[in-house]
Amino acid sequence: xxxxxxxxSWVICKSGTSVKIECRSLDFQxxxxxxxxxxxxxxLMLMATSNEGSKATxxxxxxxxxxxxxxxxxxxxxxxxxxxxxxxxxxxxCSATDRDQETQYFGPGxxxxxx
Amino acid sequence: GQQxxxxxxxxxxxxxxxVSMNCTSSSIFNTxxxxxxxxxxxxxxxxxxxxxxxxxxxxxxxxxxxxxxKDSFLNISASIPSDVGIYFCAGQRSxxxxxxxxxxxxxxxxxx
Numbered sequence: 001x002x003x004x005x006x007x008x009s010w011v012i013c014k015s016g017t018s019v020k021i022e023c024r025s026l027d028f029q030x031x032x033x034x035x036x037x038x039x040x041x042x043x044l045m046l047m048a049t050s051n052e053g054s055k056a057t058x059x060x061x062x063x064x065x066x067x068x069x070x071x072x073x074x075x076x077x078x079x080x081x082x083x084x085x086x087x088x089x090x091x092x093x094c095s096a097t098d099r100d101q102e103t104q105y106f107g108p109g110x111x112x113x114x115x
Numbered sequence: 116g117q118q119x120x121x122x123x124x125x126x127x128x129x130x131x132x133x134v135s136m137n138c139t140s141s142s143i144f145n146t147x148x149x150x151x152x153x154x155x156x157x158x159x160x161x162x163x164x165x166x167x168x169x170x171x172x173x174x175x176x177x178x179x180x181x182x183x184x185k186d187s188f189l190n191i192s193a194s195i196p197s198d199v200g201i202y203f204c205a206g207q208r209s210x211x212x213x214x215x216x217x218x219x220x221x222x223x224x225x226x227x
Contacts, residue, residue, distance in 0.1 A: 004157075032213065043118055043203060043217045044158070093157050097213050104213055106150075106157035 003027055004096050006107035013084055014115055020080045021110045023094030029074035030096035034104065035067070038091040050077050084114040117142075119204055119218035127224045128194055136202060136221040137188040144206030147180050147187040148215070152201045161202075162189070194225050 003026040013019050023033055032051050036044040048064075050056040050071035058064045068080040077096075081088055091111050095104040119140045128134055138147070146165055150158035162173050164180035164187060171178055177190045187204055204218040 006157075034214070043220050045118075045217075046214065049214060091155075095157075102213065103160070103163070104215060106159070109155065109157045111155070 002098075002103070002105045004030075004094065004105045004107040006092075006094055006110050008110060009108065010111040010113075012113045012115065015085055016083055018080055018082045019084055019112060020078055021092055021094075021112075023077045023079070023096070023107055025075045025096045025098075025105070028096075028098045028105075030077070031074065031099055032097045033071055033077040034095045034097075035069060035077075035079050036093045036095070038093060038109075040091075044093060047079075081112065084112070086114045088112065089114045117216055119206055119216060121202075121204060121218040121221050123221060124219070125222040125224070127226060130194060130196060130225055130227050132194055134191040134194055134198070134223060135188060136223075137186060138204030138206075138218045139186045140206055140216075141185070143184040143208075144216075145184070145209045146207040147178070148205040148207065149176075149178050149187070149189045150203045150205060152203060152220075154200075158203055191223075194223075196225050196227065199223060199225050 005024045007022045035047045038044045047062045048056045048058045050069045052071050052074050056069035071077040091109050093109040095106045119138050121138045148163050149161045152158040162178040167184050169180040175192045202221045205215040
C-alpha cells in the first residue's frame with residue numbers, strides 16, 4: 001500500500017514553454033502533498049506544501065507564480081513550471097501523507113530538462 | 116532552506132564491511148527518518164525514530180535517535196552490493212504538518 005506515482009517520469013521542453021507534472025496517491029487519500037526539487041548531487045529541497053482544496057504554501061525563495069500548484073482532489077496534485085528556463089532543469093519529486101500526517105510517501109520523481 | 120549535516124559525504128567500502136553514518140542539526144527534531152535513494156528514483160523510507168534515545172533495527176540496518184534530539188546515526192552491517200545508493204536523514208518537528216528537512220546525503224559505494 002501507500003503508493004505515489006508521478007507523470008511523466010521525464011520531460012524535455014523548449015525554453016519559455018510550460019510543463020505540468022502530476023502526482024497521484026494510488027491507494028490512499030492524501031490530505032497533504034509536498035513538492036521537492038533536487039539538483040544533481042544535492043539533497044531534496046522542499047518547494048511547497050499543498051493541502052487539498054486550499055492554496056499551496058511556498059518555501060522562502062520559491063516563486064509561486066512560476067511554480068503553480070493545484071491540489072484539487074485527495075489523490076491528485078499538479079505542479080506546473082511556467083515559462084521554463086534551463087536553470088529549472090532538475091529532478092522534481094512529490095510526496096504525500098494520509099490523514100495521520102505521520103508518514104510521507106514519495107513518488108518516483110520527474111526529470112525535467114529545459115533546452 | 117535549512118539542511119542537516121551528514122557525514123561522511125561519501126564512502127567506498129568492501130562487501131561484508133559494516134557502515135556507519137551520522138546526521139547532525141543545530142536545532143531539535145521530534146522525529147528522525149532515514150531514507151535511501153537510488154539513481155533516478157524517489158527516496159524510500161528505511162527507518163523512523165520517534166523518541167530520544169530510541170534504537171531501532173530493520174534487518175541489517177540500525178538507527179538511533181540522539182539523546183539531545185539534534186542528531187541521529189545509521190549503521191549498516193555486512194554490506195552487500197545492493198546497499199549502493201545515497202542515504203538521507205530527515206528531521207521532522209511536531210506541529211509542522213509533517214514537513215521534512217533533509218540532510219546533505221551520504222553516498223555509499225560497495226566494492227566486491
